[in-house]
Amino acid sequence: MITVFSEDHHLRNVRTELYGGELVSPHECPERAQMVLDRVRSTGLGEVIAPTKAGLEAVLRVHDRQFVEFLAAAWPEWVAAGHRGEAIPDCWPARRMSQRCPTSITGKLGYYAMAGETSIGAGTWEAAQAAADVAVSAAGIVSAGARSAFALCRPPGHHAARDLYGGYCFLNNAAIAAQYLRDRGAARVAILDVDFHHGNGTQDIFYERADVLYLSLHGDPRDAFPYFSGYADEVGSGAGHGYNGNFPLPVGCDFATWRTVLEEALARVQAFRADALVVSLGVDTFAQDPISFFRLQSADFTSYGRMIGAAALPTLFVFEGGYAVAEVGINTVNVLAGFEDA
Numbered sequence: 418m419i420t421v422f423s424e425d426h427h428l429r430n431v432r433t434e435l436y437g438g439e440l441v442s443p444h445e446c447p448e449r450a451q452m453v454l455d456r457v458r459s460t461g462l463g464e465v466i467a468p469t470k471a472g473l474e475a476v477l478r479v480h481d482r483q484f485v486e487f488l489a490a491a492w493p494e495w496v497a498a499g500h501r502g503e504a505i506p507d508c509w510p511a512r513r514m515s516q517r518c519p520t521s522i523t524g525k526l527g528y529y530a531m532a533g534e535t536s537i538g539a540g541t542w543e544a545a546q547a548a549a550d551v552a553v554s555a556a557g558i559v560s561a562g563a564r565s566a567f568a569l570c571r572p573p574g575h576h577a578a579r580d581l582y583g584g585y586c587f588l589n590n591a592a593i594a595a596q597y598l599r600d601r602g603a604a605r606v607a608i609l610d611v612d613f614h615h616g617n618g619t620q621d622i623f624y625e626r627a628d629v630l631y632l633s634l635h636g637d638p639r640d641a642f643p644y645f646s647g648y649a650d651e652v653g654s655g656a657g658h659g660y661n662g663n664f665p666l667p668v669g670c671d672f673a674t675w676r677t678v679l680e681e682a683l684a685r686v687q688a689f690r691a692d693a694l695v696v697s698l699g700v701d702t703f704a705q706d707p708i709s710f711f712r713l714q715s716a717d718f719t720s721y722g723r724m725i726g727a728a729a730l731p732t733l734f735v736f737e738g739g740y741a742v743a744e745v746g747i748n749t750v751n752v753l754a755g756f757e758d759a
């Protein structure tokens with residue numbers, strides 16, 4: 418399997434994440450991607466290539482132009498406003514408040530953020546663009562006929578909606594890739610999100626569409642981020658009714674339970690007769706993940722990679738979360754190797 422990877426992920430290297438009432442060193446750090454890349458290389462998974470710089474065309478198929486312009490200008494505007502720290506929001510358009518976008522950069526951050534932990538710094542926008550390029554290049558490989566490809570994206574993407582960032586995400590790499598596959602001729606694309614967290618952004622982007630099926634296994638939103646999205650009764654609306662499937666799972670969920678639910682999701686992918694599959698591959702389901710509450714072990718990642726491989730669909734893996742840095746490469750590449758083994 419070819420891996421697409423950009424060194425430009427290093428351009429996102431912020432110092433702060435708002436976590437437990439403190440500003441801590443971010444869980445979503447550059448070492449994560451390095452660990453995955455090292456494991457891809459040491460296991461001989463396949464060639465590693467750099468993406469082609471695609472520009473914003475594919476991004477704007479999924480995201481609002483004003484939102485993209487906000488992301489591109491956020492750091493310079495924050496610096497120009499004279500702030501000393503990294504850019505974080507502190508006020509949101511909550512219930513019964515105006516939904517107009519303010520002029521002030523602090524106001525804009527609140528307008529476009531779906532959560533407050535994710536600092537914007539120098540290089541954040543450039544890294545987000547590089548991650549989208551990685552996703553588009555890898556989607557191009559699958560659309561040209563390869564059985565699979567791995568988009569080693571960083572920063573991740575599945576919390577980013579048409580006009581929202583947060584949850585460590587800026588541009589929705591998986592959604593951009595799925596739309597790219599559609600635009601290149603796949604009539605039906607399924608997105609299977611196996612990250613511990615619900616991909617509220619991906620759900621939102623395709624919620625009213627029947628051509629892209631979104632299925633997610635995740636921590637129950639009553640207990641887990643993003644808290645306000647991911648319930649089982651969110652099934653899609655309008656033409657998209659029935660094309661969104663959420664499988665919220667409880668604290669302590671182990672692989673025996675998780676794999677049964679994955680089987681159910683894979684059966685829905687088959688019934689949909691997808692032409693291509695995009696897997697939002699987060700490995701924060703791992704028992705030792707510092708911010709999550711499932712109990713998968715490293716060998717379980719190989720097992721479920723085989724299950725995904727048995728679906729026998731052209732498959733694009735897009736890297737999302739996973740914060741147990743020492744094991745993030747092992748667990749991620751176990752999925753990819755299991756897939757190849759199937």
Ligand code: 6XA
Binds near residue numbers: 575585613737
């Ligand atoms: C913020 C938690 C962000 C979770 C990010 C993630 N307190 N999403 O891994 O998949």
Ligand code: ZN
Binds near residue numbers: 613699701737738739
């Ligand atoms: Zn996650």
